[in-house]
Amino acid sequence: xxxxxxxxxxxxxxxxxxxxxxxxxxxxxxxxxxxxxxxxxxxxxxxxxxxxxxxxxxxxxxxxxxxxxxxxxxxxxxxxxxxxxxxxxxxxxxxxxxxxxxxxxxxxxxxxxxxxxxxxxxxxxxxxxxxxxxxxxxxxxxxxxxxxxxxxxxxxxxxxx
Amino acid sequence: xxxxxxxxxxxxxxxxxxxxxxxxxxxxxxxxxxxxxxxxxxxxxxxxxxxxxxxxxxxxxxxxx
Numbered sequence: 001x002x003x004x005x006x007x008x009x010x011x012x013x014x015x016x017x018x019x020x021x022x023x024x025x026x027x028x029x030x031x032x033x034x035x036x037x038x039x040x041x042x043x044x045x046x047x048x049x050x051x052x053x054x055x056x057x058x059x060x061x062x063x064x065x066x067x068x069x070x071x072x073x074x075x076x077x078x079x080x081x082x083x084x085x086x087x088x089x090x091x092x093x094x095x096x097x098x099x100x101x102x103x104x105x106x107x108x109x110x111x112x113x114x115x116x117x118x119x120x121x122x123x124x125x126x127x128x129x130x131x132x133x134x135x136x137x138x139x140x141x142x143x144x145x146x147x148x149x150x151x152x153x154x155x156x157x158x159x160x161x
Numbered sequence: 162x163x164x165x166x167x168x169x170x171x172x173x174x175x176x177x178x179x180x181x182x183x184x185x186x187x188x189x190x191x192x193x194x195x196x197x198x199x200x201x202x203x204x205x206x207x208x209x210x211x212x213x214x215x216x217x218x219x220x221x222x223x224x225x226x
Contacts, residue, residue, distance in 0.1 A: 070204045071197065097204035099213050110217050117221025149211055153218050160222050 001026045001083040004034045004075055005094030005143070009112040011042035012141035013133050018119050020047035026086070028078030029054045053082055060084060066104055070097040083107050094143060112143055117157060131157055163191075 002025050010016045019025050025048055027035070032052045035042050043050060059067065059081055067077045076098040083089045084105060091102045091109040102109035110118075116133055119125040125133070134154050137143055145153075170178075178193055187193045 069200075071200045096206070096210040096213060100204060100209065109213075110220050111213065112217075113214055114217030114221045114224075117218055118224065119221075121222060121224070145214065146207070146211070149214060153214065156218055157222070 001028075001079050001086065001089050001091045002031065003079045003091070003093035003095060003098060004031045004038070006092040006112045006115060007031075007035050007042040008039040009094060009137075009141045009143040010115060011039050012143075013116075013136050014140075015116065015119075015133060016042050016045045017047050018115050018124055020045070020049070021119075021122050021124060022049070022090075024049050024051050026051050026053050026082055026089070028052075028075060028082055030073075030075035030078050034075050053078075062105060063101070066101040070101050072098060072101060076101070080105060080107065112141075113137075113145070113153060117153070120157070120160070127157060127160070 002019070007016065007019075007027070010018060027043075027050055029052060032043070058064075059077060063077065063080055063084065066072070066080075072080070073095075076093065076095055079091060079093065080098065080101055083091045083102070084107070089107070091098070091107050092111065092115065093099055093102070093109055094111040099109045099111070113134070116125075116130055120127050120130050131154055134150065134157065137145060137150065138147065178190065181187060182190050182193055187196065
């Protein structure tokens with residue numbers, strides 16, 4: 001299940017194809033529309049198995065409350081709603097509030113940097129390639145990461161086995 | 162202490178917010194703006210965001226699927 005952030009940020013650094021490693025990339029309608037508006041090229045990769053989904057019925061009570069408390073956007077609400085209906089589904093989002101909600105709902109969630117680093121483990125990219133990508137995040141993408149934290153991430157990637 | 166600010170907002174968002182105030186869902190526009198900012202800042206706190214990035218790093222390097 002993918003929120004708009006990772007689709008947009010991965011495309012900005014030229015890496016949406018990393019999502020081809022997932023059996024399916026479920027994209028709620030509201031997220032799809034948001035990405036079409038801001039970064040349509042993120043949805044045009046032939047190797048990625050996108051599946052545009054319309055949201056189901058009413059939000060669960062728990063999700064409804066969390067959505068209000070955390071001021072979740074419609075796309076984030078739909079992403080979490082659909083993820084709840086797909087046991088074992090991984091939620092990809094860069095929004096802190098959405099990740100907090102996912103955690104409270106018992107859903108596994110990760111973001112763009114996780115997908116980039118995962119590419120080493122999944123042998124999609126070499127460690128050097130991923131370090132180069134991580135270094136490009138501030139200049140090529142709209143993903144905001146504190147520079148010192150990004151350096152910490154890069155250092156750990158470089159030192160990893 | 163309160164401080165007056167000037168902000169540019171998307172027209173649709175502003176209209177929606179004004180309608181929300183007119184419905185009586187919140188005291189006034191200032192209160193709505195303050196509450197929205199407070200909730201956003203609370204749910205997007207830097208320590209929380211950074212803890213998620215560290216989780217991403219661990220998952221990326223050593224996660225099991």
